[in-house]
Amino acid sequence: MPRRRLTRALATAVLALAAATATGGWTFGPHTAIVEGPPPGAAAWRADDSLGVPLPDPATAAPAEVAAFFAGLSEPQRAQLAARHPLTVGNLDGAPVELRYAANARNWQAFHGTAPEPGRQLLAFDPRGRGTFAEVFGDLPSAERVAVVVPGSDNDLDSHRTPTTWARGLLAELAAHAPDVPTATIAWVGYTTPDGVGPDQATDRLARAGAQRLDRFLAGLAHTTSPAAAPTVLCHSYGSVVCGVAARDAGAAFAAGDLVFLGSPGTRSGSAAALGTEARVWASRAPSDWISAVPNVQVLGLGHGTDPTDPTYGARVFTSDDVTGHAGYAAPGSDALHNLSAITLGAYQLVSCAPTSPECSDVPVL
Incomplete structure (x- = not known):
């Protein structure tokens, strides 16, 4: 790239950075820490053998695999898993919607110390x-x-x-x-x-x-x-x-x-x-x-x-x-x-x- 074009490109990049901040300042601090991976409790979930079969790995199981697993459980079995592992079930894509609501109501209460407002429907909750x-x-x-x-x-x-x-x-x-x-x-x-x-x-x-x-x-x-x-x-x-x-x-x-x-x-x-x-x-x-x-x-x-x-x-x-x-x-x-x-x-x-x-x-x- 000719020097003039390179200079113009770099100047444009600086303008993009400044404008993207939408303010007049700039922070040269650490990047925002990304929360990645399955929620806390995944290890306990993987170790749970109460059903006699392995539970779908929250880090690797596709939502289709998760949905099929829960479809094969009885209502009491689903409820017991949600009660034992609310953070996992509440954030497990492919798990039944209503089951996730119930699990995340528990997660909310554990984090905030009070129950969520009546009618709130949390499909995910990771603190x-x-x-x-x-x-x-x-x-x-x-x-x-x-x-x-x-x-x-x-x-x-x-x-x-x-x-x-x-x-x-x-x-x-x-x-x-x-x-x-x-x-x-x-x-x-x-x-x-x-x-x-x-x-x-x-x-x-x-x-x-x-x-x-x-x-x-x-x-x-x-x-x-x-x-x-x-x-x-x-x-x-x-x-x-x-x-x-x-x-x-x-x-x-x-x-x-x-x-x-x-x-x-x-x-x-x-x-x-x-x-x-x-x-x-x-x-x-x-x-x-x-x-x-x-x-x-x-x-x-x-x-x-x-x-x-x-x-x-x-x-x-x-x-x-x-x-x-x-x-x-x-x-x-x-x-x-x-x-x-x-x-x-x-x-x-x-x-x-x-x-x-x-x-x-x-x-x-x-």
Whole structure:
């Protein structure tokens, strides 16, 4: 590469780093520690021979294998396993939904000292590090349409306003538009997100770890629920990097029907086609979203690449014209929330397309 081009590339990378932080400062501290592997208690689970057969390894067993194992147990056997190993069962993709709810109610009480609020449905709960969890809104086992919200930076067990607010708001919008269709939404804070200002926001280190977890989570849903369509996955900010890596790594096995990028800094792929997924790919960015200041480059591992709302990316781009800021895509009454509801319901003819993507809703109606 000529020196002038190299200098320009390095300067662009620095700009990408600065913009990705969304603040005026920079932290040269340690990377965020990633919580990986099975939850605490896996060793005790593996050593449990009470059923006379080996239990599926929480670190290596595929969700399909886990689902088949639990399908062969009686209700008392399932309940006994959940009572003895709540952290394992509560976070085991492929285990029955209601059993995970019960196990995670125990996990919540053990961690907080009080029972969770009545009606809370935790499909995952891991208190290690800053904590990860997944919360369900609606009746997931009977839902015909499901949406999964994948958030960006600064979300964890203690701070998760954006994903849970989005999940609640979308569920209400779905009920308003299609009251006869059983629906459910999930706030999936299931990976270690970037924490504060630092280099993790401009690299894919946390996204790669999160992508593995997201792929397993979606595969688990496919084997424990029976919606009429594969879930819609809504990916916000750095969450779109996680989703992009997950889709690219899983390819045709990525268990989503629709993949939506919102306020995205890039997806680590140059185009929707490069993701290799069979999911319909959508994108939107509000005019006032500060993410537009992030240079869409990828140089020396820094930056996340092409803006998915760019016409060259090839996503179906819909409007978010009346959204304010970076986190307002599920604001009540907004065109963005209306469009997210239409996509989740498969009512693509109701999606408001951006001027750069006039044919975004021209897809078969399921």
